[in-house]
Amino acid sequence: MFTGFTLDHIDVGDVVLRVRHGGEGPPVLLLHGHPRTHVTWHAVAERLAPFHTVVCPDMRGYGQSGKPEPADDHSPHSKRAVAADGAELMRLLGHERFAVMGHDRGGPAALRLALDHPERVAALALGDTVPISEHLRRCDERFATAWWHWFFFAQPDKPERAILADPAAWYGGTPEHMGPEAWDDYQKAIHDPAVVRGMLEDYRAGLTVDRAHEDADRAAGRRVDCPLLVMWSTEDDLLELYPDLDAIWREWSAGEPRMVPIHSGHHMAEEAPGEVAGALRAFFTEVGWV
Template identity: 60%
Template sequence: MMFDGFSLEIVKLADATLRVRHGGAGPPVLLLHGHPRTHTTWHRVAPILARHHTVICPDLPGFGQSSVPADAWESAGSSKRAKAGICVALMHRLGFDRFAVAGHDRGALTAFRMAMDHPASISHLVEIDGIPVLEHLERCDSRFATEWWHWFFFAQPDKPERAINVDPQAWYGGSAEAMGRENFEDYQAAISSPHVVHGMLEDYRAGLTIDRRHDAEDRARGLRVECPTLVLWSLRDDLERLYGDVLAIWRPWARHLQGRGIDSGHHVAEEAPDLLAKAILDFLA
């Protein structure tokens, strides 16, 4: 049974309504999924972490069964700053004033923004398959544009929704065998909702506009992540191949940095859960 012993609830906050799974006992750790997954992508990792920690897994705003932010100029409601504030409010509602956060893919961007904007709340930061969006865009070359073309397609108005909604399963892929049956069914329900697809794409639109500006403003001010930071990347994905030394990119952004690659493809929580959970536990210990 997926997330055996965990509770599932809907939490209504001032700026969002979130579907949240939580369980375990001990120091709190918040897990943030990526695109196009929901919180159930953590179903193989969360129970391992819950042996030593209280684990909280929400659907990010705009994803899964959480509320989709209203459309706004520069997709401001889907900015990582807005989502960071919502996630901090969630943790405070659950009784945690200070906690660790781990984010994968798009969730890594929100986790980074949480550490930058709310340093008093974040004890540890784990970045999985991510670098600040500004660093992605400033390093954009023909390889990035060829392999990550979807960033720019997703940022266009209307057209990506029309393309994806014709056949979401063909667009996004995935299988019950690889993901686990319940996780796959939850994911299928999300990508089959045009409303959710729009919310997920707004995350990318914000990335190319307001998120980029927030990163640039923070860099100009000399701000850095002050808490201990662990950066992990999938060795069978393309982050290291595109950028070489991933930690070199992170050093100007994080004061207390460590990291390494993990032998996995992109969806590491599903493909290498034991390796990922051990890396997180060792870091938090």
């Protein structure tokens, strides 16, 4: 797993990030989703490494990265904080300008990076995500039924108690498509109470401070200035909830987003790594990030 990559723990300010980095060429930052760690990217990263310098951190609150103390306004776990971590991490590794890919909860963090640090982000790729504010603005009984966990995770204390009673049953997954090392890393993470709390704080920030930041972006007319690739898993439910996915992202992009289906379930980096890496390579080639 991560053949030829270096494992580091890098202080980016108020947290230390566990990060793997390797390869050569124009840099790419990969941000994972919930409840994964950076190892979800291992098969994608190895495919990109001959063409790109690939950087894969555990986001703050997740895996073996730092766990800030929760705050009443949830700002220590905001996507703005995650984006600032990513920008500083890439600077410390010598990358002033880079592409970023975010999947699931990493998607809003990657979007925030492109909006808060436009001079740093050369290209933005997103998987299985729409802006948090779009979810909440359009929320109806279908969304509340299918993605009920967003609102359960926002409750104090009870989600931690429910999940930690049996994390393996709660989160599921199988070692067959993750690989044994990735599976072991994932299991250690979801059984760690500090990680579970950090992951839930991510969702609590989403319903509060993250939404406020995105609403401010919309009011100010801020949009993604760099090229944008949007991928979705064909066996997941995102397109069922948002058949106008392309229209949503047109509202957030100054250009025309590239829309690419990935033939997999939700965890596309594990289930279809070749397809994900191929879509990223084609996108980066098209926009000149080579």
